[in-house]
Amino acid sequence: MASKPTDCLLLQFTLAPAPTERLAAAAAQLCADSGLHLQRLACAPDGTTYLYARLPQRTQLGVEALPPLAAALERRIPAARDIRVARLQQVFTAPGHADGELPVFHYVVETDPEAGWQAELERWYDQEHMPGLAAVPGCILAQRYYNHDQGPLSLACYDLVSEQVLGSPPWLAVRGTAWSDIVRPHFTNTRRTMFRALG
Template structure:
């Protein structure tokens, strides 16, 4: 994994399989912070948030590097921290999948993280859909869904670890909100109908996550 030298890093997500219990996640984070040392270690200690995929055997470790820690947002420091975190998990025989992104847009109080539940959608659409999909997210979808009771905030990121890939992180009050009749009724507009084929044009991952408290 390699970051552009001048690219700000606003989010790190490390998917870990199989899922971790709270004690194991805390041990991995501590080992990674000790190994990384310096600013990268401080960054990991400043707050890695542990979530579990409610529909699968996977954990997600989230870090928001630009929220105040020493080295916040510095691509090289963040990359060192991600590497240490992945290596600490791999040393226990766990599979990892890291993703980093820079924030493009947001609706609602996203600085209030960590939320109790997250809905995470990652899509890498084919090139012809990128511009239109980005406009739909920023100009319609985010605003409309955040008007729904229980949808607290959303932040839209673009991956800096792969070709154009959208990472949308929703703060939600309860997992059952997603794909509920109300969610679908608010989402299903004429613009949605136009961009829906983008979801079949590239790799798609979606997960509903619940926070694991240590």
Template sequence: MRISPDARSDAPGVLLVLNDVVKDMEDEFNRWYQQQHLDDRLGVSGFRRARRYRSVDGQPNYMALFDCQSIDVLASPAYHRRLANPTDWTRKVMPAFRNMQRSACRESWSIGVGIGGSAIVVQCKPIQGREDDARRFIRDKFGPGLMQSTCTVRIALWETDAAVTAAPTSEMALRGGQDSVADWVLFIECYDLGQMALALHTQILSGEGARAGLLIGSWMRYQLICERSAQREAA
């Protein structure tokens, strides 16, 4: 188990992106992601790994995760140069995005090791003034309880940094409108979505989260499409 207070500068960073795409652009959207966008992002110093997922039963239909050395990478000049200079293909595809949620996060806690073939994304937030209580509940009760399920691979808590997330970019303008932003996210990796959903439902129904300062909202189930590491690390 690893625990990182949210203020620690060495906590890993995660860029969480969820979106739908206009139906007649879906094939091109997937080609763009696989053939250009993943490598474009992984070419930025500090980006370590990218993963893509597709929804099993809800929206947004697609999810991408970019693991970074720290959240500072997502505020770095190198990354913002990429955002300020989208490729021609990016300019063509991004206007087709819909229901966009983009959150630059710190991974403040995790338990377990590895990558699951499936994931449940739980949107949540702490009651104002009870952030430490909510973190303790996740660390001491909620997380260990879910780890009792044999299908659980790893659980992480991601806390959004609003300032880093909200920085205006050329790519944001291409998408049109305003991206939505998560508060906190519990990212639960597993290999059996049905079993994991049942365990999660049981934990939520107990009502202990609200009493401990954590408000749990919607959750979505996703299946892994692919995983790719930065070439400099793979080498």
């Protein structure tokens, strides 16, 4: 596979047993050993874990860079299972209304656009949806990436102060716009996951 512009590597795995306090330290050490920066570590109730490891700068990476990182994760976190590594290209970032607060939850929406709808999805995300959700009280950071390896293609993620932010009137108002009603039916392969932020 050709090299892809990469800002961040996403290590996806499941944990057995449940995460411990030592997990964040192990993840930070894994990143440090690899010359990366631990951007976010988050775990869902079913043990699904996302570890975002940021590169010092955007780099063209080939797929051959991924297996060594998976092997390093297996050594550093022996409880990790079903390890997958993906190259992420950042396409949007905005500090949120609660910028500077400590993230407690990490909400992720992964989706592929229906054929012919990618350009409209990009405009909607960049011009309305991501800026709108970033401005909601309780949102710390809004980001979106292209996932070049372990799709869906679009990965939008939000650091939140509380799980209840998703049900708040300002959040629901952004989700309920006319433009949203046009675009959202053209999402495919969509996954929505609420994680607890661990680091």
